[in-house]
Structures are given as structure tokens and as C-alpha cells.
Amino acid sequence: MPVQLLKIKGESETPLPSHLQKENLQDLQEGCDHTNKYIQGIVTLSYPLTKLGDGTDFFKIVLQDSDNLSSKINSINVLIYGKMAEDCARITRHGETFIVAGFKVIKLPTAKEDGRHGCHLEVSEEAGSTIYVSGCPTSNFFFFSQNAYSVAPKYVYTPLNHLKDGTIVNLYGVVKFFKPPYISKGTDYCSVVTLVDPSDVKLTCSLFSGNLDALPKIYKVGDIVRFHRIKIREYNGQMQGITSGGFASLTFDGTVGAPVVPRTSSKVYTFMDEEQKTVEELRIWAASNISISGPAAKLSGVQPMQFFDLTCQLVGKAKVDGSSFLLKVWDGTRCPYPTWKVPVEAKDLEGDKVLLHQLRDLVVDILVYDNHVQLAESLKIGSFLRIYSIHTKQASADNEDVSHIEFHLHGGTCYGRGIGALPESNPDVKELKAFLESVHLADSQNVESMCSMDMDSTFGNVTDLELHLQRCQQLSVTVLTDHQDLSNTELKTIINSTAPQQYRIRAKLRAYKPQKLHQSVKLHCSRCNSLQEVPDRDDFDFILRGSAGTASNPELHNTSWYESVTWTTQDQKQREITIHFVKRDEMLQNPEDTLLMIEGGTLKEIWKLSRRFKCVIPVRSTEDDLELLDLSAPFLLQGNVKYYGCKQCSTPKPVKNLSSLAAEQQTSWEPTEIAQVLGIELLQYVFIMKFTLVDETGALNAYLFDYEKFFQIPASEILTNNFLQQKMQMTMNTLCPPGRKLGDLPWLECFIRSYNVRDVMKNQVYYQIFDTTVAEDVV
DNA sequence: TTAGGGTTTG
Numbered sequence: 001m002p003v004q005l006l007k008i009k010g011e012s013e014t015p016l017p018s019h020l021q022k023e024n025l026q027d028l029q030e031g032c033d034h035t036n037k038y039i040q041g042i043v044t045l046s047y048p049l050t051k052l053g054d055g056t057d058f059f060k061i062v063l064q065d066s067d068n069l070s071s072k073i074n075s076i077n078v079l080i081y082g083k084m085a086e087d088c089a090r091i092t093r094h095g096e097t098f099i100v101a102g103f104k105v106i107k108l109p110t111a112k113e114d115g116r117h118g119c120h121l122e123v124s125e126e127a128g129s130t131i132y133v134s135g136c137p138t139s140n141f142f143f144f145s146q147n148a149y150s151v152a153p154k155y156v157y158t159p160l161n162h163l164k165d166g167t168i169v170n171l172y173g174v175v176k177f178f179k180p181p182y183i184s185k186g187t188d189y190c191s192v193v194t195l196v197d198p199s200d201v202k203l204t205c206s207l208f209s210g211n212l213d214a215l216p217k218i219y220k221v222g223d224i225v226r227f228h229r230i231k232i233r234e235y236n237g238q239m240q241g242i243t244s245g246g247f248a249s250l251t252f253d254g255t256v257g258a259p260v261v262p263r264t265s266s267k268v269y270t271f272m273d274e275e276q277k278t279v280e281e282l283r284i285w286a287a288s289n290i291s292i293s294g295p296a297a298k299l300s301g302v303q304p305m306q307f308f309d310l311t312c313q314l315v316g317k318a319k320v321d322g323s324s325f326l327l328k329v330w331d332g333t334r335c336p337y338p339t340w341k342v343p344v345e346a347k348d349l350e351g352d353k354v355l356l357h358q359l360r361d362l363v364v365d366i367l368v369y370d371n372h373v374q375l376a377e378s379l380k381i382g383s384f385l386r387i388y389s390i391h392t393k394q395a396s397a398d399n400e401d402v403s404h405i406e407f408h409l410h411g412g413t414c415y416g417r418g419i420g421a422l423p424e425s426n427p428d429v430k431e432l433k434a435f436l437e438s439v440h441l442a443d444s445q446n447v448e449s450m451c452s453m454d455m456d457s458t459f460g461n462v463t464d465l466e467l468h469l470q471r472c473q474q475l476s477v478t479v480l481t482d483h484q485d486l487s488n489t490e491l492k493t494i495i496n497s498t499a500p501q502q503y504r505i506r507a508k509l510r511a512y513k514p515q516k517l518h519q520s521v522k523l524h525c526s527r528c529n530s531l532q533e534v535p536d537r538d539d540f541d542f543i544l545r546g547s548a549g550t551a552s553n554p555e556l557h558n559t560s561w562y563e564s565v566t567w568t569t570q571d572q573k574q575r576e577i578t579i580h581f582v583k584r585d586e587m588l589q590n591p592e593d594t595l596l597m598i599e600g601g602t603l604k605e606i607w608k609l610s611r612r613f614k615c616v617i618p619v620r621s622t623e624d625d626l627e628l629l630d631l632s633a634p635f636l637l638q639g640n641v642k643y644y645g646c647k648q649c650s651t652p653k654p655v656k657n658l659s660s661l662a663a664e665q666q667t668s669w670e671p672t673e674i675a676q677v678l679g680i681e682l683l684q685y686v687f688i689m690k691f692t693l694v695d696e697t698g699a700l701n702a703y704l705f706d707y708e709k710f711f712q713i714p715a716s717e718i719l720t721n722n723f724l725q726q727k728m729q730m731t732m733n734t735l736c737p738p739g740r741k742l743g744d745l746p747w748l749e750c751f752i753r754s755y756n757v758r759d760v761m762k763n764q765v766y767y768q769i770f771d772t773t774v775a776e777d778v779v
Numbered sequence: 780t781t782a783g784g785g786t787t788t789g
Contacts, residue, residue, distance in 0.1 A: 176784095177784055177785090178784090179782095179784070183781095184780085184781035184782070185780085185781055185782085186780040186781025186782090187780070187781070188780085188781060189781090190781055190782060192782065192783075192784060193784095194784065204782095204783070204784065205783095206781080206782045206783060208780085208781060208782085235782095235783060236783075238783095240782090240783065242782085242783090305788085307787065307788090323789085324789080367789085369789065370789095389787070391787070391788055393788065393789095408787095408788070408789070410787060410788065410789075411789085412787075413782095413784085414784065414785075414786090414787060415784080415785080415787055416784075417787070516788085518788080537786070603786090604786090607785090607786065608785085611785085640786090719786090720786065722787080725788095
């Protein structure tokens with residue numbers, strides 16, 4: 001039961017607060033102050049509990065003033081909304097006495113002729129109303145209210161593993177993921193919040209409100225929320241929460257030991273010792289069960305190719321174009337790399353120009369896109385922000401010798417991308433403010449030196465970076481994996497020699513291409529030695545859409561080596577999807593060991609399946625067998641990796657050839673084996689880069705052709721693994737630190753081989769790096 | 780209604 005009513009025993013004394021005075025119906029008028037008044041009457045009529053258009057519960061009763069039965073106007077309609085409606089409907093009996101306080105008086109458009117008042121009363125928890133109910137006047141009062149001075153209702157909180165479709169519940173949860181409120185495509189702000197609790201069940205809630213303030217004030221993963229009256233629905237086989245009428249929330253800092261102060265926009269809410277205890281217990285549970293180490297960073301600690309959350313102060317903003325907007329922010333620390341400045345018209349720049357100039361070395365430009373623009377425009381200069389999932393990108397302009405770092409807040413909201421304004425009471429803001437003030441204290445002439453000094457003592461990053469670079473200048477950042485007995489050859493000698501030959505060199509990496517590291521990943525066919533770009537997901541999507549028109553052939557369902565399941569999607573498109581689960585040794589396996597073939601799936605569905613199952617092979621039906629799709633699509637997906645076949649060298653064989661592998665007891669579904677039985681020449685992921693190497697005698701370009709050995713990162717995983725991308729970027733920053741002079745670059749020891757490439761016109765010598773790897777303490 | 784976390788890269 002969501003509300004447990006308390007029964008107060010009393011004689012003639014009532015539990016009514018002493019400041020409340022009875023109001024006669026005759027004296028009741030719209031527009032008067034009724035804060036300290038109550039209306040008392042007997043329930044003579046009640047209507048069934050209903051829901052309003054917006055889902056709010058609604059309950060209507062008629063109260064008759066029993067003390068003034070003879071007067072002309074002796075009854076009034078009471079309209080009860082939300083949770084209170086539900087509670088009243090459950091306990092109301094005709095003949096009971098109701099006392100209503102904290103009501104709103106609304107005048108009716110037309111006069112009543114049935115003895116009822118020309119106004120009605122509106123009450124709800126949100127309005128701070130209280131209703132006292134008793135079987136007979138002045139004794140045995142039940143009451144429930146949201147006012148602090150009366151005994152509050154006892155809410156029941158449902159654990160996340162006990163949620164049922166179609167119910168409205170109260171719950172507590174620890175925030176596992178959230179999207180800060182953003183402007184939805186409809187009419188409201190939206191915030192998506194995923195909660196967990198000690199039942200280890202996850203609940204994702206879609207919260208909407210036209211009022212930004214009414215959404216939970218979540219600032220961090222690990223915050224604790226209390227939701228009242230959240231509606232539970234089933235969606236895609238999982239429970240989801242969605243705001244219903246009367247939704248209210250409290251948010252608490254999730255840090256163990258921090259003050260338990262709720263963040264809320266509700267003016268009235270219940271919060272007592274028991275609630276405090278719940279929050280403290282959840283904090284302790286979360287401390288060992290939730291990873292709250294979010295990707296936060298100071299500007300002094302940013303790395304290229306990173307996504308991170310930044311707590312900062314807004315010092316300037318400017319319109320850029322229709323789809324992007326510039327925010328100029330600082331956090332008092334200095335980014336160790338050159339940062340970009342987004343060109344904007346002076347007239348479009350809002351903010352204190354003098355301050356912006358003073359802080360020019362500390363302020364960074366963040367370009368926000370698309371859906372974030374509107375919110376960004378509304379931000380006030382001087383406000384404190386947390387910007388979630390900022391992307392640091394390394395780039396170089398045509399007129400720059402060294403690369404710089406760009407900060408982007410890309411469009412969309414995945415990964416919780418967004419902007420949240422933090423109140424000054426936020427502990428992180430307090431800390432930031434104190435730090436910014438200490439920076440401000442410096443003479444504006446000396447801002448730069450002051451900040452460098454602060455950073456050296458306050459933040460380890462810059463000092464660590466310097467030490468790291470010093471180490472790199474002495475030792476080689478790469479090591480040889482073979483031929484250690486060979487002695488070094490100067491680049492000039494190599495350039496003047498004929499190919500083919502092999503050399504050991506000691507050189508510096510002056511430049512490399514591509515700068516966008518993900519562009520270095522290609523697919524290589526070892527049979528025809530061709531290289532090709534990795535198809536993008538649009539190519540795959542296009543092929544899937546093309547094959548969706550081919551209906552699954554029922555005659556190919558349920559064979560001796562696979563079991564088939566077909567269903568139709570519930571959406572408007574009514575797509576048919578067929579999955580063939582391959583059996584092994586005639587038995588179905590656990591999902592993590594299972595190879596499945598899918599017909600009619602979308603990109604997203606296939607991607608999800610590949611997370612859950614060992615292997616996914618997209619297929620389509622022909623008259624007598626299943627066949628692979630076009631080889632521009634991956635023929636096999638395993639975990640994060642998409643495997644492609646060489647169009648030139650593959651001769652696809654019937655899919656039923658897979659049954660031979662399925663019959664083996666020890667099948668581990670190796671991509672090479674699958675490719676082989678399907679007649680596919682497997683393409684391998686490889687890094688291809690051009691290194692410009694220099695020493696005191698000359699410079700040459702050498703190619704790096706690396707599956708895994710040089711970076712110690714498999715090329716097959718880099719495109720789908722952000723962590724590895726960061727790792728690779730950091731490695732490149734060590735080998736070739738951005739913004740440094742040649743003399744300050746570290747040494748690389750490498751093996752290179754020279755080889756001839758002849759075409760009709762001429763012979764050219766190329767160089768390739770081999771038997772070299774990045775030093776262990778660099779990666 | 781909106782979004783429905785989960786392939787982030789202008």
C-alpha cells in the first residue's frame with residue numbers, strides 16, 4: 001500500500017495545528033488569503049477516481065457544512081489531484097468528516113442553483129494541501145499531508161526488482177548514467193536517467209517536463225535520487241520509468257559522509273530520519289558497487305582524442321553559425337597543448353572583453369553543436385557549468401606548423417553529452433570558485449606565470465609531462481625486436497644507397513600522417529596484397545536495407561544443424577526477422593558460445609546481437625540455401641570486430657558448409673576457420689602510416705605497416721575501442737609531441753628496409769619500418 | 780509527444 005494512514009487517537013482535542021481557523025462556506029471567496037483557514041464538512045457525494053488527460057489522478061467529492069445545514073449555500077465541490085486523489089478515493093466513505101487545509105479557491109464560471117458554493121476547492125500534495133479525515137468530527141482523525149508540521153504520509157518505496165508494468169511507484173536509486181536535461185524534439189525538456197539499487201536491477205527512466213527546474217538535479221554518476229509517482233511501463237521486454245502527473249524528485253550527493261541535503265524544486269516535500277537513513281545506506285552500497293570515477297578532467301590534464309567532463313566557468317559566448325555555438329570557458333588551469341581559437345565576429349562575442357584578454361591563455365574555446373546550441377545560448381556569462389563528454393581533437397590548420405587541440409561538444413545526447421549549469425552551492429563549484437579567485441588575485445600582467453606556478457605545485461600533470469619528455473629525450477621511445485648487432489646508419493647514407501637493403505637508424509619523428517589516427521586503419525588482403533578503406537556503417541546499413549526486401553524462405557528454417565525463430569516487429573514497419581541459431585553437435589549452446597545467422601535485422605539489432613552472442617553472420621534466403629550478403633558488408637561480426645572478405649579473392653561457398661564446423665565438438669568459431677569454409681579470403685586490419693624521420697644528416701619518409709606489433713594494439717579493435725584510440729594517440733604524442741621544436745623531440749631507434757617500386761616511367765625507392773616496437777614504458 | 784543510454788569524432 002503506497003500510503004499508510006496514521007490514526008491519531010484523541011478525545012475532544014484534535015491534532016489540527018493551532019494556527020488553522022475554520023472558514024465558513026459563506027465567507028469563502030476567490031482571491032482571499034486562505035493560508036491559515038480550513039473548511040470542514042461531511043462527504044455527501046463522491047465520484048469515481050479517474051485520470052485526467054495528462055495522467056494525473058483526479059477525485060471529486062462534495063462536502064456539506066454540517067454546522068450550517070440551514071444556510072442557502074451549504075456544500076462545496078472539492079477537486080483532489082494526484083497522489084492525494086488516489087489516497088482519498090481509497091479511504092473515503094460517505095458520512096465521514098473531511099477537513100481541508102491548504103486549498104485553492106476557484107470561482108466557477110456559472111452560478112450553481114443546487115445549494116453548492118459558487119467556487120470549488122482544489123487540493124493536491126504539490127500545492128501543500130492537507131486533508132484530515134475522521135469517522136466523526138473532532139476525534140479519530142486520519143490525516144496525510146506534505147506539511148512539515150503534521151505527521152507525513154509514510155511512503156512505500158519499491159525496489160527496482162519488484163517493478164510491475166502499469167504501476168505508479170515511489171523509488172530510490174543510485175544514478176548509473178544520466179543525460180543532463182536537454183530540449184527534446186517535442187515540447188519539453190528531457191532527461192534520461194538510469195538507476196540501480198542493491199537488487200542489482202537497472203531502470204532507465206525518461207523524464208519530461210516543460211519546466212527545467214522540475215527535472216532531477218543530477219550532476220554526477222553516483223548521485224542518489226528519490227522519485228515519487230513515477231510510472232512504470234514495459235518497453236522492449238524491460239521495465240522503464242516515465243514521468244507521470246505529480247512526479248517529484250529529490251537528488252542527493254552520493255558521497256559517503258557528505259551532508260544529506262536534497263536538491264529539489266519542490267517547495268514542500270517529506271524528508272525525515274528514515275529517508276536520511278535510506279540515502280546513507282545507498283551511498284555505502286554505491287561506494288562499492290558503482291564506478292563513479294567519471295571521465296572528469298582539468299584543462300591542464302587533457303589529452304588529445306579524449307572524451308571528458310569539464311567543470312568550468314563561462315566567460316564568453318558567441319554565435320558561430322546555425323548549427324554551432326561557441327562557449328569560452330576556464331577552470332584556472334592551463335591546457336598543456338596549443339588550443340584552437342574559433343574565429344567569430346567581435347560583435348557576436350558576449351562577455352567581458354578585458355577579462356577575456358587577461359585570461360586568454362587559460363580560456364579554451366568549446367564549439368557546441370546542433371541540439372546543444374539553444375541551451376548554450378541561454379547560459380549566463382559567469383555561470384558555472386559542467387559540460388559532459390567534450391571531445392578533444394588534434395588538428396592542424398594549413399598555416400600552422402604544429403597541431404593544436406580542439407574542443408567539441410558534438411550534437412546528440414549519447415554518452416550523456418550535454419551541458420548542465422551548476423549552482424554555486426555545489427561543492428565542486430565552491431572548490432573551483434576558490435581556485436579561480438586565487439588565480440584572479442594575480443596581477444593581470446603575471447597571470448601566465450602565476451598559473452604555471454600554481455599548476456606546478458597544485459597539479460602533477462605538467463611536471464609529470466616534463467619529466468616524461470626528459471626521459472624520452474635521452475632514451476629511445478622505440479626499441480628493436482631483433483638484429484641488435486647491427487650498427488646505426490645515417491639517413492643521408494641510406495638515401496644515397498641503392499635498394500633493397502636493411503638498416504638500423506636513430507632518428508626523430510618530425511611528422512606523421514594521417515593525423516587523424518583512425519584514418520590509418522585499412523583492410524589488407526594478404527593474397528592479392530590490396531589495401532582498402534574500412535567500409536563505414538552507412539555502407540553496411542545500405543546493404544542491410546537492400547536485403548531486407550528478400551523474404552526469409554521457410555523451407556530453409558529448422559535444419560539438422562540450426563534452429564530458426566521468426567517474428568514480426570511491433571513497429572509500423574512490421575519487419576520480419578529470422579534468426580538461425582547454429583547448434584553444435586546437434587545441441588543449442590549458451591549465447592556466448594553461439595553462432596547465429598540473421599535475416600532482416602537492422603544495423604542496431606545486429607550490433608546488439610553481436611554483443612550477446614559469439615558470432616553473428618548476416619544472411620539472406622535464396623531458393624535452396626542461405627547466402628552471405630554483398631562482401632562490402634562484414635560477413636561476420638564477433639564482439640566489437642567486423643570481419644570482411646576480399647571481393648577479388650573470395651569465392652563464396654554455400655552457407656551450409658558451416659555445418660561441418662558445427663559438427664565438430666571443439667569448434668571455437670575462429671574467424672579464419674569460418675572464412676575458410678565459406679570461401680572467404682579474410683581481410684586483415686592494419687595500420688598504415690607515413691613517418692617523416694630526420695637525423696642530423698637528412699630526412700626520409702618511411703611507411704609503417706603494422707597489424708599489432710608496433711603499437712601493441714590490434715588494428716582490428718582500434719575503430720571500436722575508445723580506450724585504445726586514446727592509448728594510440730598518447731603513444732603518438734610521446735613519439736612526436738605536438739608544439740615542440742625539432743631539438744626537443746625524442747629519439748626513435750628503428751629498423752627500416754628500402755625497396756624499389758617500378759612503374760613505366762621510373763623507379764622509386766621506398767622505406768618501410770620493421771622489427772620495431774614502441775618502448776614498454778611509453779605505452 | 781518528447782525518449783526509449785550502449786557504434787561519441789563537424
